[in-house]
Amino acid sequence: MPFKDPVFPAVDPQEFLAKPLMERIRVLGTQWAEHGFGTPYMVHTIYIVKLLVMYAFGGVLVATLTSGLHFWEIGSWWNQPIVYQKLVLWTVLLEAIGIAGSWGPLAGKAKPMTGGILFWARPGTIRMRPWKWIPGTNGSRRSIGDVIVYLALLASLVVAMALPGVQNSSFIDGMTKIGLDTSSGLVRPIVVVVPIVLLILIGLRDKTIFLGARGEQYLPAMIMFAVLPFTNMIIALKLLIGVVWIGAGFSKFGKHFALVIPPMMSNSPCLAPFRALRRAAYKKIPDDMRPSGFAHFMAHVMGTFVEIAAPLVLLFSTNKWITLVAAIFMICFHLFIISTFPLAVPLEWNVLFAYTTLILFLGFPNADGFALWDMSPWWLALIIAAALLFFPVLGNIRPDKVSFLPSMRQYAGNWATALWAFKPGAEEKLNRVTRSAPNQVDQFIAAGYPPEWAEITLQMTIGWRSLHSNGRGLFSVLLDTLPDIDTRTVREGEFLCNSVIGFNFGDGHLHNWDFIAAVQEEAQFEPGEAVIVWAESQPIGKKTQDYKVIDAALGVVEEGTWIVGDMVETQPWLPDGPGPLQVTWSDLRTTQGHKAGQPA
Incomplete structure (x- = not known):
């Protein structure tokens, strides 16, 4: 990859942008698998x-x-x-x-x-x-x-x-x-x-x-x-990082996380020289873009298992060598995340957590009076643990009530997400909104990208989304509800949100219907100009994800569900058409028993 120049797909930009949406998605998803964002x-x-x-x-x-x-x-x-x-x-x-x-x-x-x-x-x-x-x-x-x-x-x-x-006095006693x-x-x-x-x-x-x-x-x-007094403070901080790790590990059970690993590895500049390793995360590029057995191993052994087992060892071990091995695992875990340069780029957070592992568990070992059972009184540890677990537990049961960040679902793939679909020229109305940055395509043009390549670069983000389970669901709804989808400009909701409120970390709650209504106050889209498909995270114990179709000018116009397993098993470009959808309410059509691709 060149040092100064991005890697673009090997396409004629004008011909590419004229292709139907899902043909573009297939090219963009394959490009991401081979080169990541191309940064x-x-x-x-x-x-x-x-x-x-x-x-x-x-x-x-x-x-x-x-x-x-x-x-x-x-x-x-x-x-x-x-x-x-x-x-x-x-x-x-x-x-x-x-x-x-x-x-x-x-x-x-x-x-x-x-x-x-x-x-x-x-x-x-x-x-x-x-x-x-x-x-x-x-x-x-x-x-x-x-x-x-x-x-x-x-x-x-x-x-x-x-x-x-x-x-x-508590500090002096604990340190001494x-x-x-x-x-x-x-x-x-x-x-x-x-x-x-x-x-x-x-x-x-x-x-x-x-x-x-x-x-x-x-x-x-x-x-x-x-x-908290000093010793209790150190123990409570151990509990805090333990809950973050174990909560994130627990959230990775299910069908979503294995699909996170391939695009994450594809985006790692450290793996760029190892093309075979990148490709090994997919079943068969470019024909079968589902995660391979290697990706499942990385997800659920090196990911889920390590992120639960190593923290439990750190919290309960009094053996310095076992503790050291577990600490090395977790430090390497955070360094690996840094090496992939995930799109939310939480690099500082990962460095701090690597240092947190070092100072809390190696600097203040359990064997030296800083174990969970050394908290005074002992039952305070139970109260603190319960308080720390409240939002992760609630957020997994009722994800609609809690952001995925307090739910500790970082990197799990089980996120609230959205795609925006604009009629030609309608996206420009976003520049009416009071903010400190223009539309992202305009930003890339201002940074020196030719307009066609700025557009393709931004479309890489929807190619990235298609590699995840929720992306296939979102695209299924778009195809099923918008006959003119091939003429529309489709934007990844997380990225669009970043340009409007200055932050997003993969949290779809930051660009939900309240956000859409706030944007509409100034953008003033006409009915049909800006249609958003928004999906909630999958609750624990359910097989489905809920979605809404929202017209920025009209509000929610449809609600429904899809089965996560159906989306996981299809390809990113939906070669067999939209995945099965169950419409539960609609202002657009009769809803009883409707499935994608079938008349209502």
Whole structure:
């Protein structure tokens, strides 16, 4: 792959763009299998430099200089809790600004590369409230008050990092019993309370900022910093990362996750020299694009099994060598994710979790008084575990009630998703919406792509979506409900959402019908101009996924389901036509017993 130039499909762009949608999907899906997004290595280099220089070097420099430690003396600070605390705060700050995850071209941000603060510090941009029943949250636009609270959150994180640490008796006792220096202390609990309160306050008004700051994981950590005595804090942090790992591992049971592995491996620049390994993840490129036995092994042995078994070992083992092996597994697990450059690009999150594994489980071993059963009182560990498990359990039972991030379903393939289908020229109306970036195709053109190749590059994202189970369901509904689909512009909902609210991490709840209604307030699509197919995650215990067809001008016009197993077994380009659908309600047609491809 060239360092500066992207890899485009070997097609004539004008002829390609004139082809029917599913013919294009077949080409795009095969292109993704062979080359991933086709991103030039220069872009990956930018991400790596950002990760190593701004995040890792910058974070450690800030954490050590403000804590009386020497940056170059790694042995003196790697196991100091204040360094970990300040790296968490540093990560929250960068995520909340929008320069960590969901940043840059891989997240659909070409020019500008940053969303986050450019949107969230601007009054009038779209605000996504989490629950309608919360008083004082009416409306869909960001106010000056929202901007003030958001900027205050950023300032409070800076203050919490800048102040030196303080000591207390529980910290001194805990550090002394394992022979560690106590001079650097801990982050002052009172200064952590301020960003906690502000993050909750802004989160009740705007779930986008809360999720953008990764509040579902870092808020519990900050609360633990603020209220727990030292030994209990370390044990609770172990529980937190354990729940994240095991919850994510549990979510990978089922039919979705095996389909995530092939496109993830295809997008890894580290595997580019190993073409045979990339191709081995598919049954037979280009004729059978379903996951191979090797992909199933990677998904459910190296993925699901390791992500559940290794954390259980770390939580309960008192043998230092067994603990070391499990820690190495989890560190390598996060390094592998980084190497694939997933489209949400959560690189900083994975580096922090690798370091979290190192400091919590090797720096404060279970055998030295930091095991779950060492929490005082012992039953507090049960209460904390139950609290941490509440949203993952609820989110798997009722995914419509909980974002997939608090549900701990990262990378599982079982996501709420959407595709937008615009009549010719209608997409331009999105530029009427108050935001800090134009449509993504315009961004790629501004970044130097010829218009036809900018369009094909953006269509690569729907090719990527077709390689997943939910993509095949979404395309089935589009084909079944829109006779003119071949003339429409089809956009991946997650990417489109990124250009409108400045963030998305694969969470379809951020571009649901509330988002569509907020966009419609300014875009003013005519009926039929913008039709969205939106699907909810699959609940545990059910074989189906629910979908909605939404006309931006009219609202929900159809509801139905598909059986996940049907979509998993078909090819991305749906050679046999749309997968079977069960329409449960429709303003478009008679619904009783209707199946795709059959008259209602």
